[in-house]
Amino acid sequence: xxxxxxxxxxxxxxxxxxxxxxxxxxxxxxxxxxxxxxxxxxxxxxxxxxxxxxxxxxxxxxxxxxxxxxxxxxxxxxxxxxxxxxxxxxxxxxxxxxxxxxxxxxxxxxxxxxxxxx
Numbered sequence: 175x176x177x178x179x180x181x182x183x184x185x186x187x188x189x190x191x192x193x194x195x196x197x198x199x200x201x202x203x204x205x206x207x208x209x210x211x212x213x214x215x216x217x218x219x220x221x222x223x224x225x226x227x228x229x230x231x232x233x234x235x236x237x238x239x240x241x242x243x244x245x246x247x248x249x250x251x252x253x254x255x256x257x258x259x260x261x262x263x264x265x266x267x268x269x270x271x272x273x274x275x276x277x278x279x280x281x282x283x284x285x286x287x288x289x290x291x292x
Contacts, residue, residue: 188215 196213203210253260 191215 192213192215196210199213200210253263
């Protein structure tokens, strides 16, 4: 019975599943004069489910980091080939900083970007 359940479902409905297991086990052992009092699904399963969710979250985060890194490399390549586009992007970033109302700002003194980034 427990093998038929997903780990997250088992965690969420462990009382119901425990009751079904109790009834199932009780059906086998009652002929020997044994009564099952309770069946509990311990917190180890809860920790395992949490670890599995954490693992999935890390995989998603890693995929997002890879996409961001690829986008940064593509942008750097475009800016390396077009210094005017880089200057316009710098000006746009300064504009966005001003909109946020930050109290301290730093500005690039040279309007000419270096060419040897790659």
